[in-house]
Amino acid sequence: MITIPDPPKPMEANLQNCASSLGILDRLPAELLHEVLRSLDFQSAIRFSRVSIQGKNILYSLPAYRDVIKHAPHALAALSQTKLLHLHSASELHNALRNERCATCPEYGVYLFLPTCERCCWQCLRSNPTRRVVSPTAAAKTFALSPKMVQRLPVMFSIPGTYGVVCKSTQKSYRLVSVSAAKELVVSIYGSAENAIEAIIHRQPNEQTARYLQAIFSDSTCLDSLMIPDQGNARVDRYFGMASIPFPSLTTPDIVEHGLWCKGCEWTYKQYKDRRLSAYVIANIVPTDCNPDRVLFGMVRRARSRIRLSAHIRHCYGAQQLLADQGVQEG
Ligand SMILES: [Zn+2]
Ligand SMILES: [Zn+2]
Incomplete structure (x- = not known):
């Protein structure tokens, strides 16, 4: 996957007291201007924010921009470097972030x-x-x-x-x-x-x-x-x-998740590669007509939210084995 080691730091809009104008756009009601900015592609919106202090303050007052710039600067940098930033609006990125x-x-x-x-x-x-x-x-x-x-x-x-x-x-x-x-x-x-x-x-x-x-x-x-x-x-x-x-x-x-990976699934895949997993266990995890290596490796690479991971652990073969081993050691 793409890695952006050092994305640009988000700029703060804290120049509220400076006199500034949007020129002809000052005539638009605030609600309409906000709607336009939400639908505008990210690259144009950033350019708009550079036009005046007032423009920057308006843009950064919108939750969609604030959230995306604060929580996903790596994605913005990747969109910019791949030359795709002009294709997506703040609303699209915000929807993806909120899902x-x-x-x-x-x-x-x-x-x-x-x-x-x-x-x-x-x-x-x-x-x-x-x-x-x-x-x-x-x-x-x-x-x-x-x-x-x-x-x-x-x-x-x-x-x-x-x-x-x-x-x-x-x-x-x-x-x-x-x-x-x-x-x-x-x-x-x-x-x-x-x-x-x-x-x-x-x-x-x-x-x-x-x-x-x-x-x-x-x-x-x-x-x-x-x-x-x-x-x-x-x-x-x-x-x-x-x-x-x-x-x-x-x-x-305010609760940001970056995905969690199951240690139990990792353990199961290692057991499978070491030929220590019985055919019965494999048949219980891997559906018929599926390649066990593909499925078990896919489980290792599957990320989950906190809620999804705690639900998964309850029926994950590897996680249950690891928890049982831990119980024996502690007992
Ligand atoms: Zn698991
Ligand atoms: Zn998918």
Whole structure:
């Protein structure tokens, strides 16, 4: 995932007593001005705040800006460095901050997927094709887009760093587009998802394309993507992690969460790798038709909120084993 070691410090708006004006915008009622600023993209809003002290004070008086700047400076810096800041408003970022659920499954979303400004969990980043970024050329091929159509897709520039499940370092910045944006574009061109799929398959009649499109257009937001049977056709994601960053949640005012990971699940996976987990235990944890390694490793990488973790521990095999061991030692 993206890491921003030293994000810019938030500026304080504490110049209330200085005489300042917004010029022609002073004629607008405050409520209307606030509504405009909430809907304005973040980059334009920051520029607006630099115009005058009054502008800065108004912007920083809005909870949406205050919360995002205070709690998510890393995400703002990442959006700026990937050249995506002009695509998202304070309202969108604030909504993501005030929620905790992954946008594409029912689990806790510990990351922000930058192209859509939505929360995302590790598993969806791994397996949901709409949470991927690809080169414009690959998007054109998959969605049968003309060069002119591809130009309509918002482009992001990856930040050089260490990415991927195996943590590989790259010094290159890639031009990337999101599969999600390409999906939206073809739906707008062809009028509906069904028409889009039909038109693309007509141009590229092969089974692999059909299966991939089906995965992209299927609506599975109510399913836990970790526990669904293996698809067997997952494409290698060479840009994994380049469009997402750890993102806090602020579902209750003043209680910020950054996600918690279960030690019990980590222990279970280690037991499995050491071949110390019985077939009976594996069958109780891993659904039929699922690869145990994928599921058990996914459980290790699954982040949870405090409430979700305490509910999980009650039925987590590894956590219960660790608690039982601790009880024996203390007794
Ligand atoms: Zn998810
Ligand atoms: Zn667990």
